Amino acid sequence: MSAEDSTLLDIKGLCVSFRTPRGELFALRGVDLRVNAGEILGLVGESGSGKSVTLRAITRLLRANARISGHIVWRGQDLTVLSEAELSTIRGRQIATIFQEPMTALNPVMTIGQQIDESLNLLRRFDARGRRKRALELMGLVGIASAERRLHSYPFEFSGGMRQRAMIAIALASEPVLLLADEPTTALDVTIQDQILKLLGGLVDDLGLTLVIVTHDLGVVAETCENVCVMYAGRVVERGPVAEVFSNPRHAYTHALLRSVPGSGRARELLAYIPGQPPRLDSMPSGCAFAPRCGYCEDRCLSESPAAVAVSPDHVAACFAAGRLAEVREPQ
Amino acid sequence: MTDDVAGVKEAVGAPSQTAWRAVGFVRSIHRLPASLIAGGVITALLMLAALAPSLLAPYDPLTFDYMALLQPPSFKHPFGTDQFGRDMLSRTIWAATIDAQIAVLATLGPLLAGSAIGLLVGYYGGVFDIVFGRLVDLVVTFPFLVLVIAIEAVLGPGLVNMYIAVGVVGWVFYARLMRVEVRVLRDLDYVAAARVLGYGDLRILSRHILPNAARPVFVYWMTDMALAILLGSSLGYLGLGAQPPTAEWGVIISDAKNYISQAWWLTVFPGVAIVIAGIGFSLIGDGLAEFLDVKR
């Protein structure tokens, strides 16, 4: 099994900046990550980390004032050099996206059936009857009951969970290879979130999809994802298999984050919190962006930005304290 | 919220220390929208003409000069003279007092009364809101000018009656605007917090709601002043506003209507003055809206 063969998406040195009245703000400052076929990858980070921007940069769904540099290689093709017309054959077809707020991501004046149909049309394979049949199949696949009737419903008639399922159905209609999910369950209730995540996991298994989930919830990553990229201030600070990264974090941020989440210690004990807050885009510290808040900060962290180092075959961390962190073993 | 939006939004609200703030203030003057500056200049000129016309006007507007009847614009009389030999430039400048007065007096009453009513209706809602809603529907059904003229027809012509007529109808627009703002603010957490902290309604309305609701109303007031000048001039032209011999731009134009074909300068210059004054207030309104929005 060659790792190169199964790499679907290879992002190298991705930088995204926005031209604003206050100057050029860099949301991504050199992102490297890889997505392999059939995997479930979690992109986790807080505000300012750039996780959503990364996702949108792949299919170039950014604002007009955004500038992209770097390489996004999709199945051997660099997406950043494609024209808009060329990219639109990939976006929505091979790479589909589902968003956080189904109410704003779905067209409120079109029925669900019409929106699935629109997506099916991209395949140019079915006639009207075939499309309707396929739409019903898709709705069944995502667990929408009474599909016949629901085809003619408008988004506002659905609950939050149903809307999210509808959005997944629309995304699946074009038979994508890669599904990008931008905080798909953040706006949903816990039990519904569980349903949607299990649904997505099931679809990955059954349809051979590849899934990238952007989230801020470490628990979601732990339960759903195989691999994880931890992002902070526009960079990937650590990536690797979830089991390894979460049990043996080698970036000071990942380490601190895992310890600060409730449930990691005894009840009603003070949490090991991270002081300060994530840096603003317009006041990015020089050197390592996490240094001002870091408990393992050395002198060089303030002036030098650490390069990504492989601490094991699949596990990469960009931290000068990676070695020291290996010694630290928290009782789980 | 996507990271880019959150990030940029965070960037815009940068933390400041005292030194930073002083620098920021100076920089911010340069950053004032062009419309605000332009409008400010025009309005300042208008106010100067209104408050100190004798400083600007070259001649006494009331002096008849039988040697210079209906003179076209020249160096001696840049705006020409009218059928009595009065210098048009001076007349126009002196008339600015009346028009500026109209701009303020015709809008101040509706602003204050409308804001107060809108504030109360928006905050308390209930039956007041229903009654208010029907009242608004009633007023906006009719064209504004028609209503004002109708009221003046009952009261008689004249500036004071014009103010009354505008007041009776105009407050509705301010009240409507204020009510909308208050309705939104009323549901915000900091108002709820004020109530939980046991603050009285008066305090909540005056310190927590009004300062935050006032902006759009204030901006509208600027635009309304422009409209008031137009209204005043129109009514003045129709003989329902300022009464001759009071110099008001609309009245001046009305006086000159018999001479339009012979002496174009009699109507054009006052007309231009109306337009420029209106533009001045409009620009301030736009500029304020833009400026205050950025701060928000």
Add this chain to the structure above:
Amino acid sequence: MNLKKPRTVAASPNTERSGPILSTVGLTKRFRGRRSILDVMTGHGHSWMTAVDGVNLEVHRRETLGIVGESGCGKSTLARCLVRLTVPDAGIIRFEGEDVLALTGVARRAYNQRVQMVFQDPYGSLNPRMRIGNALAEALTVHAIIAREDVSGRVNELLDLVHLPAGSAERYPHELSGGQRQRVGIARALAVAPAVLIADEPVSALDVSVQAQIINLFLELQTRLGLSLVFITHDLRLVRHIAHRTAVMYLGRIVEIGPTEDLFRAPRHPYTQSLVKAAPQLLIRRRSERSRQAAVQGELPSPFAPPPGCAFHPRCPIAVERCKIETPALSTGSSGGDAWQAACHLA
């Protein structure tokens, strides 16, 4: 009630007065739904939803009571009733034994001093045109808690209490971060020296790394000031960490209430069980071991059309006929004593 009560000093664990500090009996609040034009024309009445349905609750001194639930469970409405932001339709609220809803005038104002609230949205919970210091000073002066000349000193003390630098008093809300704003909200609530603090999703809108700071602040303040804390959240990990007792709400009712650790380790009510199962844990499972089965099927019913009998029965894996007809009341089980109750016929 005395308006000029001095700030409560942290009580030592031995000074206990009996009885809960805050309690409700049969608390109910209904809201009217909207009617479309069609409904008006066809003569349909308004639809009603019961946001809080006959809730009996007790908050003990110096404890943290967690209230969890999903959308439409009524936890926020319950919170608003407790601080009298919303007037309930039925039921009694008692504070230190006194009937709160019957209070008027001065006594009612005094109640506001004793029970305070911290809100969810740090961006909407502060008046954008008021400096922080003024907002805090206002709370102090309105209730005439201290002499005028002591106000600025007290403001600094409050800022210190929530670990904000003294210079923050001069700042406007938009100059602070979300976490800092939340601290101000807490300081403002504490300014009037309440005995009970009700926190409605106080950390949900904050970054994960900042949440821990605020949670620690709550823990610290509770010990230091002897507060009773009602902590409302949808985050089970959080409530498990911070609450002594937890109440689980579903469609306006408390379905289970008991000591937090017991409740989470062995929940008695099927809904609590689903909730615990559904909540994402930091437990890593290999892909092959992962369950494809969701914790609970079906959607949350609309509060305007709650299912008859037990509201959870359409989604409940163990529902029987009785559940469709009879609404279960909170009852203690064979174990767990008086403190642990679940509203289930089969628990």
